[in-house]
Amino acid sequence: MTYFLTVFEQSGEKLLDESFEAPNNEEAKTIGQKRLDDEGYSQYTHRCVSPDAKLILFHR
Structure with a gap:
């Protein structure tokens, strides 16, 4: 399955x-x-989302 990891700067970048x-x-x-950490x-602020749009990791 393919997961998506996104990290944001406070500005939204x-x-x-x-x-x-x-x-x-x-x-x-x-893995996320x-x-x-690496x-x-x-x-x-970050999120990791599963293929069915479930949040696996989230930090604000």
């Missing part, structure tokens, strides 16, 4: 907008959080 594959929501959450975006 997208800092990261990418998709990745994962077999399920739990694995997608782990690792990507955020890029230093954990404290920025």
